[in-house]
Amino acid sequence: MIRDEKKFQAMLAEVQRFVRDECQPLEEEIDRTDEIPEPLVQRMRELGLFGHSIPEAYGGAGLTTEELALVNIEVSQVATTFRARFGGNTGIASESLVVDGTPAQKDRYLPRMASGEITGCFALTEPEAGSDATALKTMAVREGDCYVISGKKCFITNAPIADLFTVFARTDPQAKGANGITAFLVERGTPGLSSSAPYRKMGQHGSPVGEVLLEGVRVPASAIVGGVEGQGFRTAMKTLNKQRINLAALCVGPAIRLVDEMVRHARTRRQFGQAIAEFQLVQQFIAQSNTEMHAARALVLETARKRDEGVDVAMEASMCKLFASEMCGRVADRAVQVFGGSGYLAGNVAERFFRDTRLFRLYEGTSQIHLVNIAKKTLAVR
Numbered sequence: 001m002i003r004d005e006k007k008f009q010a011m012l013a014e015v016q017r018f019v020r021d022e023c024q025p026l027e028e029e030i031d032r033t034d035e036i037p038e039p040l041v042q043r044m045r046e047l048g049l050f051g052h053s054i055p056e057a058y059g060g061a062g063l064t065t066e067e068l069a070l071v072n073i074e075v076s077q078v079a080t081t082f083r084a085r086f087g088g089n090t091g092i093a094s095e096s097l098v099v100d101g102t103p104a105q106k107d108r109y110l111p112r113m114a115s116g117e118i119t120g121c122f123a124l125t126e127p128e129a130g131s132d133a134t135a136l137k138t139m140a141v142r143e144g145d146c147y148v149i150s151g152k153k154c155f156i157t158n159a160p161i162a163d164l165f166t167v168f169a170r171t172d173p174q175a176k177g178a179n180g181i182t183a184f185l186v187e188r189g190t191p192g193l194s195s196s197a198p199y200r201k202m203g204q205h206g207s208p209v210g211e212v213l214l215e216g217v218r219v220p221a222s223a224i225v226g227g228v229e230g231q232g233f234r235t236a237m238k239t240l241n242k243q244r245i246n247l248a249a250l251c252v253g254p255a256i257r258l259v260d261e262m263v264r265h266a267r268t269r270r271q272f273g274q275a276i277a278e279f280q281l282v283q284q285f286i287a288q289s290n291t292e293m294h295a296a297r298a299l300v301l302e303t304a305r306k307r308d309e310g311v312d313v314a315m316e317a318s319m320c321k322l323f324a325s326e327m328c329g330r331v332a333d334r335a336v337q338v339f340g341g342s343g344y345l346a347g348n349v350a351e352r353f354f355r356d357t358r359l360f361r362l363y364e365g366t367s368q369i370h371l372v373n374i375a376k377k378t379l380a381v382r
């Protein structure tokens, strides 16, 4: 749902300008240095990018699902690492608080997340609990008015730089699966909490991802998201359901960019005395990519609108994530092919997007996990 078309288009135009004029020229440099320069992060703060999905009452823009999807399609037309810097705060790192936080928790954290003063992260995955997140082993033991948390989280986006950690831990060792898991808000500086150095990754350089170590971390009971024990996994699923639509939108932007890049290259590269764009086999790469990008965009926007209308889109959100991430992978692969040998060299736009977008099929539910979800839900209603 778009609330105010004129206002929204002005905001979108501002985002487009920022992405094209300030981010795109830095793409290669950040891929090499693995770091987003602080002045650019400051610009993201000034433009309100950290607070897009946070309600207006807490200083954010309160974007609807459709509005956020459209913004995500714009911001992902440059290297996706830029969006990863502020995306936690407008996605998984704030959404648990937005959907289930107590008024006091929202007052304490959301305004500072919306302004970008603090960076959040969502710490669910563990070495032995990836696709099966309910197998997590991190424990939180009640001691009087406090909980003592011990465990290890891995693959956590922004962990090396985060100020606020949403940590999922088991509070009831007897409960099985999703039951007995609780979400805690843990601030950097709490004794016993530490984060690792960033991993070296295949792509998305500039987006620090690392481990979180919790060694007897003592937090008050008021740190439980929503204040109620045992609700953590439900909170995580609510968060991820919305995030899957966001993420699918983030797969559409790279496809738009890569279609543009394929067209530009195909028009200028000449072989056999003519532009390679004249060859129908090259045209096929472009036509297939453009068609699939349009299909993914349509699915994402339709699902976003349905969610804004209050429809349960759990299955459709999975379909969006699955289809858009697989589509993006196919488009990136075709882009490398259109660029030929140069598409395999470091510094080439197709090569960089190929590495960056590979992640989309892995995190926030692998393609296989989404297929399983979709099958389960389809079989349940037929």
Ligand SMILES: Cc1cc2nc3c(=O)[nH]c(=O)nc-3n(C[C@H](O)[C@H](O)[C@H](O)COP(=O)(O)OP(=O)(O)OC[C@H]3O[C@@H](n4cnc5c(N)ncnc54)[C@H](O)[C@@H]3O)c2cc1C
Pocket: 121, 122, 123, 124, 125, 129, 130, 131, 132, 154, 155, 156, 157, 158, 201, 209, 359, 362, 363, 364, 365, 366, 367, 368, 369, 372
């Ligand atoms: C760069 C990066 C950033 C990340 N950021 C975060 C973050 O911020 N917060 C967070 O909590 N996590 C994060 N993750 C973790 C991510 O969500 C997990 O890596 C993902 O859920 C997969 O878990 P896994 O790596 O343990 O793979 P596994 O679960 O071990 O899967 C390995 C393979 O087995 C397949 N498989 C597993 N189960 C089934 C099944 N039932 N049926 C069919 N196939 C199956 C998978 O599809 C996959 O192909 C991030 C990961 C990466 C790489």
